[in-house]
Amino acid sequence: MTLTKAVPIQNAAPVPLDGRRADMAKVVANVDGSPRVGVLGPASGLLTALATMNVAVAAAEFVTSKGKADGVSIFTNDGTVNVPIAAAPASNSRITVIWVKHNDDTTGDGDALPTFGTTDGTAAATPTKPAIPTGALELGTLRVYAGTSAANGGSNVLTETYQMTAMRGGVVPFRTLAELTAWTSATSGQVAYVIGGNLYEWTGSAWAMQTFAEAAGSVTFGSSGGANYLDVAVSFPAGRFTQPPLVLVGTQANTSGSTLSAAAVNVTTGGFTARMAFAGGWISTYTIPWHAVQMTPTSAAG
8 A cells, every 4th residue: 555645746746637536535535544535516407408409508517537546537517518419210229329538548548538428329119228438427318219309309318327425524415315315335323315305315225215394392381270281382493393293292291190191282383282171270380392293394103
């Protein structure tokens, strides 16, 4: 094993590989230390099929790699680029993969420039996706049908397939839960989230969903004054919930051993009414705990 030279130290005479390995230390890693390559930019809207044989790629930031030993290349696209698509096949359909790659002429590439590219699969009734060059990051696929003359023409289908990444210690976004659960090489404790959904943490063997929002406290009931029940208003912390949460309220035994029942009623995003009931009422003061939970952004349960 060898220490890499720090790029800012001039007299250490670092080489580009030292820089790529240093950059790799800044990116989310898999459990084996390899970098999680991907897009640092948007979760959707990166690709657009045009009315010509082109797919437009919007501005974004990319992390690519030829492998752990080679570090990573971090580079950007600061404006829309139209990527040419080959003419449609004569029959059936094919899958074209749109990708981005940073070439390196010291590791076998023809130049040292960043580039967008495409790889065409073989046309067939049920086409398969082709392999792309080593070090390239897949951005999406376009299924191109015979007889079409535009990327968005006929039955052609553009699908964004790029994975996303983040800087070390960051939260990695995913479009769907299925995409998240397919990532089984994360480091223990890595946090990710499904766009529009919940946060998840990798336990080392599974993705555990984190609760969207919670609140807890206690509520005090004085004497019921002979009434069979008593209501007390409880407020949640402002802005904590986006949906009325599930609220659990404790129970209380009186001095004779009978149980005074308690419940949460009229639950809203702002609070609830705590209700204690006992036939014939009570004269003592009781304090009971409560716990409110909203599991997902759109549902209390989950």
